[in-house]
Amino acid sequence: MAVGLFPALAGAQGDAVPAFKTLDSIEARVQGCVTCHGQSGQGTSNGYFPRIAGKPAGYLYNQLIAFRDGTREYPPMNYLVAYLPDAYLREMADHFAKQRPPFEAKDAAPADAAMLDRGKAIATVGDPRQGIPACVACHGARMTGMQPGIPGLVGLRAAYITAQLTRWRVGNRHAAEPDCMKRIVTRLSESDIAAVAAWLARQDAPADLSPDSSNLVRMPLACGSQR
Amino acid sequence: MRQPTLIVRPGLRIGLVVAALIVVGAAVLVLLRPHAPTQTQTQTTVAAPVAANAATQYLNRGEYLARAGDCIACHTTPNGRQFAGGRAMATPFGNLYVPNITPDDETGIGQWTADEFYTMLHTGVSRSGALMYPAMPFASYTKVTREDSDAIYAYLMSVPPVKQQNRPHELRFPFNKRELLVGWRALYFKEGVYVPDPGKSAQWNRGAYLVEGLGHCAMCHTAINALGGSSESKAFEGGMIPNQNWYAPSLTSNREAGLGHWSEKDIADLLQVGVANRGTVYGPMAEVVYNSLQYLSDEDVAAMAVYLKTLPQADAEPPPTSQARMVSPNVMELGRRVYIAECAMCHGTEGKGQPPQFPPLAANQSITMSSPVNPIRMVLNGGYPPGTKKNPRPYGMPPFAHILNDEMVAAVVTYIRVAWENSGTPITPAKVSELRKLLPE
Numbered sequence: 001m002a003v004g005l006f007p008a009l010a011g012a013q014g015d016a017v018p019a020f021k022t023l024d025s026i027e028a029r030v031q032g033c034v035t036c037h038g039q040s041g042q043g044t045s046n047g048y049f050p051r052i053a054g055k056p057a058g059y060l061y062n063q064l065i066a067f068r069d070g071t072r073e074y075p076p077m078n079y080l081v082a083y084l085p086d087a088y089l090r091e092m093a094d095h096f097a098k099q100r101p102p103f104e105a106k107d108a109a110p111a112d113a114a115m116l117d118r119g120k121a122i123a124t125v126g127d128p129r130q131g132i133p134a135c136v137a138c139h140g141a142r143m144t145g146m147q148p149g150i151p152g153l154v155g156l157r158a159a160y161i162t163a164q165l166t167r168w169r170v171g172n173r174h175a176a177e178p179d180c181m182k183r184i185v186t187r188l189s190e191s192d193i194a195a196v197a198a199w200l201a202r203q204d205a206p207a208d209l210s211p212d213s214s215n216l217v218r219m220p221l222a223c224g225s226q227r
Numbered sequence: 228m229r230q231p232t233l234i235v236r237p238g239l240r241i242g243l244v245v246a247a248l249i250v251v252g253a254a255v256l257v258l259l260r261p262h263a264p265t266q267t268q269t270q271t272t273v274a275a276p277v278a279a280n281a282a283t284q285y286l287n288r289g290e291y292l293a294r295a296g297d298c299i300a301c302h303t304t305p306n307g308r309q310f311a312g313g314r315a316m317a318t319p320f321g322n323l324y325v326p327n328i329t330p331d332d333e334t335g336i337g338q339w340t341a342d343e344f345y346t347m348l349h350t351g352v353s354r355s356g357a358l359m360y361p362a363m364p365f366a367s368y369t370k371v372t373r374e375d376s377d378a379i380y381a382y383l384m385s386v387p388p389v390k391q392q393n394r395p396h397e398l399r400f401p402f403n404k405r406e407l408l409v410g411w412r413a414l415y416f417k418e419g420v421y422v423p424d425p426g427k428s429a430q431w432n433r434g435a436y437l438v439e440g441l442g443h444c445a446m447c448h449t450a451i452n453a454l455g456g457s458s459e460s461k462a463f464e465g466g467m468i469p470n471q472n473w474y475a476p477s478l479t480s481n482r483e484a485g486l487g488h489w490s491e492k493d494i495a496d497l498l499q500v501g502v503a504n505r506g507t508v509y510g511p512m513a514e515v516v517y518n519s520l521q522y523l524s525d526e527d528v529a530a531m532a533v534y535l536k537t538l539p540q541a542d543a544e545p546p547p548t549s550q551a552r553m554v555s556p557n558v559m560e561l562g563r564r565v566y567i568a569e570c571a572m573c574h575g576t577e578g579k580g581q582p583p584q585f586p587p588l589a590a591n592q593s594i595t596m597s598s599p600v601n602p603i604r605m606v607l608n609g610g611y612p613p614g615t616k617k618n619p620r621p622y623g624m625p626p627f628a629h630i631l632n633d634e635m636v637a638a639v640v641t642y643i644r645v646a647w648e649n650s651g652t653p654i655t656p657a658k659v660s661e662l663r664k665l666l667p668e
Contacts, residue, residue, distance in 0.1 A: 017568065018569065018625065035626060035627060083612075087619065088619055
């Protein structure tokens with residue numbers, strides 16, 4: 001019986017198994033990340049673990065520091081990085097920011113057409129009546145993020161996006177002050193969050209996965225993480 | 228380089244001369260401190276080609292000793308102001324909130340005298356006269372010399388004062404009654420500065436002084452009983468750390484963390500670097516290395532290693548033989564296959580690891596010791612050793628909680644406990660299930 005469980009294990013993981021070529025390398029050092037985020041940070045089949053590959057290094061570094069210092073709460077991450085120094089977290093962030101692995105299969109959680117329309121509207125034009133700016137205004141026209149501190153949104157699953165926006169809304173997640181995302185999520189309803197998450201998770205990866213440079217556009221809200 | 232430790236106001240030249248004479252004459256002091264912690268002192272006085280003046284050296288020494296005592300670990304909240312307290316310390320009796328020990332006059336210890344500070348450290352009685360809860364390791368700190376206490380005091384007075392009110396403890400009845408501490412103290416507290424053992428070397432005594440005193444290793448490595456006490460007869464015999472759910476292995480048994488069979492170099496590396504050829508620190512011990520031990524001088528860490536190596540008694544009986552026979556072939560095969568797929572890349576097909584980057588699992592006491600808690604937690608949650616001055620970029624182990632079910636974790640932990648002549652015992656999926664419910668910390 002127990003042995004029978006094993007083939008499922010071997011089949012499902014692919015790139016999430018520890019592997020590296022050279023012992024003295026950053027690849028070998030970040031094996032602690034791979035069972036959740038994949039060998040190149042592409043994410044895994046588990047919807048909750050985000051793709052981290054190609055996100056701006058500044059964003060990834062801010063998150064690692066926040067996990068270490070407890071200002072972003074997720075116990076498995078808080079525990080893993082609790083005793084790692086700044087310079088090393090910076091090196092890990094730089095490593096995953098440079099990765100450009102192909103995308104995992106898109107999320108296909110059920111969503112009706114009206115919901116996807118609402119999601120698309122929020123993401124691409126915003127909702128001026130509610131004071132909600134478009135996602136693309138800061139996360140970039142290709143939604144690959146903006147240097148140095150704004151993450152890409154493509155390649156994330158709906159479960160992860162919904163969880164993060166909800167955490168922001170209830171005050172569990174923060175960014176550097178002024179916390180622009182905090183201002184935005186207070187204007188989003190629960191159904192808005194579900195809608196924008198569902199739409200974002202269905203988008204194709206653009207040809208160029210690099211984040212926008214920081215001086216390309218002027219942002220509608222002041223964000224502490226861009227300073 | 229040795230600092231005249233008895234002077235309170237180092238600016239007085241006469242005081243210096245007198246104190247220097249006292250130090251020269253004080254054999255006990257020399258015995259306690261055969262190697263001044265010179266390395267860290269020079270490291271903290273950045274880019275000063277001239278020798279630091281006496282006052283600076285004195286404060287550096289206080290800072291060094293405060294590091295050795297790991298004051299910061301409890302008295303600072305993550306991301307909080309240094310020594311401002313406020314950190315919740317979960318105990319089986321309710322939450323304690325650690326006090327502000329910055330020199331703020333109103334909310335900290337700014338008005339304390341060196342005498343009051345020493346009384347607190349030595350006897351566990353606060354300036355107000357209140358008996359202190361033994362979460363403050365005064366049962367260990369009582370061994371600290373007056374000179375060292377004064378240096379720590381001087382250092383704490385030199386850090387920025389932070390105005391932050393102490394938060395009242397949230398202890399359940401009857402533990403919120405401090406009068407009960409009289410009974411606790413009668414049972415578990417023995418006051419007294421460390422007395423060097425004249426039959427042992429100066430180095431051994433220095434190690435014992437650090438381990439038993441400022442290091443307060445007994446706080447975790449001696450079992451805590453239902454009253455929150457640890458009895459001297461059980462010193463360093465290991466036990467579960469309350470509320471952290473890690474097992475602090477025995478330092479007296481070579482079947483656990485007993486270091487009798489380790490080289491002094493490996494012991495010192497484990498303490499100061501965080502990784503060694505024989506094993507790696509994770510969890511609560513990673514915190515100790517990160518905040519405290521990595522800052523100790525090579526001499527002091529070597530002294531601790533010399534002392535720790537002598538703690539285990541010679542094994543009374545031969546080590547048990549492999550329990551592999553007791554494991555059903557199906558479980559053994561599942562464990563082996565999980566091991567080959569997930570673990571062998573770093574730890575090797577024969578469990579030899581790639582030390583010190585990836586620890587060996589064969590002949591690793593922390594894998595085979597009777598409590599299987601730590602290896603199960605490592606498989607579920609993974610872990611990074613602390614980033615230290617001598618190992619700033621440690622290698623990490625990923626979590627497997629989301630990939631392996633209880634049967635698989637039990638099988639692979641059983642496998643590493645019995646394979647390669649390891650002398651551990653099999654574990655059950657139920658034990659994995661129990662630990663899976665805990666948050667990683």
